Amino acid sequence: MIPIRPRRSALYMPGSNARAIEKATTLAADVVIFDLEDAVAPDTKAQAREQVCAAVEAGGYGLRELVIRINALETPWGEADLAAAIAAAPDAILVPKVSSAETLAAVGLRLRKLGAAERTKIWAMIETPLAILRAENIASAARDVDTRLACFVMGTNDLAKDTRARLLPGRAAMLPWLMTALAAARAHGIDILDGVYNNLSDADGFRTECEQGRDCGFDGKTLIHPDQIAAANEIYAPSQQEIESARAIVAAFERPENAGKGAISLNGRMVERLHAEMAKRTLALAEAIAEQAP
Template sequence: MITIRPRRSALYMPGSNARAIEKAKTLAADVVIFDLEDAVAPDMKAQAREQVCAAVRAGGYGRRELVIRINAPETPWGEADLAAAVAAAPDAILVPKVSSAETLAAVGLGRLGATERTRIWAMIETPLAILQVEAIARAARDASTRLDCLVMGTNDLAKDTRARLLPGRAAMLPWLMTALAAARAHGIDILDGVYNSLSDADGFRAECEQGRDCGFDGKTLIHPDQIAAANAVFAPSAEEVDNARAIVALFEQPEHAGKGAVSHNGRMVERLHVEMARRVLALGEAIAARA
């Protein structure tokens, strides 16, 4: 049985905005990322930390996965953010600027007494992180790191590399696919970066489709208006679900019990396609359970 937690849409919400924190309870995002880092001015860091952690402790967000993005451990706010986030017990703590596996080892949730349900997510947003991404993802094999997901920080990558964020993301694709391969090699999820233009709905949907076709589990978002499109694109279509059911049923037929490949709708289907089909069905069921 495949267990999947849908992460089609992961919405950043500024931790300094109490109204946004409350509004997140009504939004259809699979994941809410309460941001203590980029979206919060230095003089608001302490207040944001307090109200985000209070909101997470209070709950009321239903099936939404709750994540707190802390400031980097080496910043003046990182240590306090981490301690407060651990005490709040979100589903995950998102660590920014992860450029080596050593950063994850140093976080030490177990040492800090974090509840077992709290996992670590890592931002991949520096040139060094791309060069080290396989080692970073491999840290997931050490249960003590609790690494569960990589999150692409494409804006920071563009800033540090001077690559232009143009339609189609030609300059970014090698880095995106390298990170995705690392995540898949070590059995963890990976989320695509944000899309900056709020007025370009067609461009946003196209980039969601590109991320889905590349293999990403979902997309990080900067505005609630982006949720519906991300949820639609990263969910299996009715046609995909029907096809997956047919493939699974085909190999369950007695006459195909010992076969490695059979013909289906004019295509050769192998047993690896059954595994893929079962994942499509599991994702569809997990999404339906959220409704």
């Protein structure tokens, strides 16, 4: 099994806010996304780029996964952002407004040309109507090792803006698009993170949306405030009951009498080998979360 990296909580931090960048060293988020795009005004983008890259190079973030969201390549800042991010060597570079596999191929060419560190992967924002319509094609870029595509990140606010869909409780209008992107990601073996929840005063609504994303199959949720971290970490982690059930399933299939069986009876229900594989993943995720706990 490919090693699992917990991505339950992915917190956006404005690249222009030095205090926020420093504070991120103490937060319990699995992922810190230093944002050079939406959260940064045009006249401070160069300063933010320098500040973020210096922070990533300096380190001090422990086991947190560090991601730099650049501006789109076609903007005045995109090329400089990408070059600086490659030099800083974060865990990943998040590319916005990805609407075709060709965008990722272009990024891949620059990674190779600029000698990007092997550890630096590419994440893609799925936030346009075209991205939804081409989700499988975009996800298939992961088969090209040069693109280094490792994760989709849903940009639900931009999707709502471009489609004029309303972001209402339950996200009925958004769910078909979320699941389309999720199916594409899973078809090509990459992770996928759910979009942000905008109402910081609605803790119950946030929990409900996290639970919805978890049940849909997302790996975690992108966040806009540190107060959202604890709930996301809790909800996207296996519960104790799920861990105990997974252990029982794995142990049952490891018994000599079950070695050649495709399905067995366990505690009154039929369990197949596919459930054993799911159980192993649950245990691997729980172990990975425990290993990075402070």
